[in-house]
Amino acid sequence: AAGVIQSPRHLIKEKRETATLKCYPIPRHDTVYWYQQGPGQDPQFLISFYEKMQSDKGSIPDRFSAQQFSDYHSELNMSSLELGDSALYFCASSTMTEETQYFGPGTRLLVL
Amino acid sequence: AQSVAQPEDQVNVAEGNPLTVKCTYSVSGNPYLFWYVQYPNRGLQFLLKYITGDNLVKGSYGFEAEFNKSQTSFHLKKPSALVSDSALYFCAVRDMGSGGSYIPTFGRGTSLIVHP
Numbered sequence A: 001a002a003g004v005i006q007s008p009r010h011l012i013k014e015k016r017e018t019a020t021l022k023c024y025p026i027p028r029h030d031t032v033y034w035y036q037q038g039p040g041q042d043p044q045f046l047i048s049f050y051e052k053m054q055s056d057k058g059s060i061p062d063r064f065s066a067q068q069f070s071d072y073h074s075e076l077n078m079s080s081l082e083l084g085d086s087a088l089y090f091c092a093s094s095t096m097t098e099e100t101q102y103f104g105p106g107t108r109l110l111v112l
Numbered sequence B: 001a002q003s004v005a006q007p008e009d010q011v012n013v014a015e016g017n018p019l020t021v022k023c024t025y026s027v028s029g030n031p032y033l034f035w036y037v038q039y040p041n042r043g044l045q046f047l048l049k050y051i052t053g054d055n056l057v058k059g060s061y062g063f064e065a066e067f068n069k070s071q072t073s074f075h076l077k078k079p080s081a082l083v084s085d086s087a088l089y090f091c092a093v094r095d096m097g098s099g100g101s102y103i104p105t106f107g108r109g110t111s112l113i114v115h116p
Helices: none
Strands: A005-007 A010-013 A019-024 A031-037 A044-050 A053-057 A064-068 A074-078 A087-094 A107-111 B003-005 B010-014 B019-021 B024-026 B031-038 B044-050 B056-058 B064-068 B073-078 B087-095 B110-115
Touching (some): A005 A087, A010 A019, A019 A087, A031 A074, A044 A064, A044 A074, A074 A087, B003 B087, B019 B110, B024 B073, B031 B064, B044 B056
Antiparallel strands (some): A005 A019, A019 A074, A031 A044, A031 A087, A044 A053, A064 A074, A087 A107, B003 B024, B019 B073, B064 B073, B087 B110
16 A cells, blocks of 8 residues: 655755755545654654645744645755754654544654 | 653563553543554554544554553553564544644653563
8 A cells, every 4th residue: 555755765964954855645645744753752743734724733943834735745844954953754644534644754854 | 632641661571471551641532542653763653543432442463452541541452572563652642622633642652672
């Protein structure tokens, strides 16, 4: 079965640079969620989209923005990167009728 | 408000023995409860969920969890542990009460180590 796809899988950036992470949800899933997981931490919810509209907002820094496109894929844009942004970034998708979120493999971001 | 607690950072068990990973939750309404497993450098993998119905939920890879409303718990169990079960396990809850969020809250995770 098709799963959530994230790209890139690994990314190395320097401080103050920008990064764009992409997420392709499971086909027919209309809701996308972004999470940040620091080393040894639980996933922290950043933001979610339903039918291309922002539906919920968590602890996403103002330096980050995200959107969902007409094909339901989503991009997380991160600017003015800081060392503390180094983490695993997960995307998950679901449908509004099913409660289960299915996670992608994650993008490991390292900021030097 | 919704919250979830996993009281054990690490659980050690011998292969072949039963395992339990604990989870307790707090919600104002009815809970939706989930268990996920995370292998090193991998995404979270859905194991099972409780929404309504039978308190004993069966999931992937032989795992099951028991919903206990009076104890507000949702412990993950498996009758016979395998070395390959060694991973990080996350419990998550969604509060279906009025004002509840549809974004689940995750616990801090419990590292399960199964010894040969």
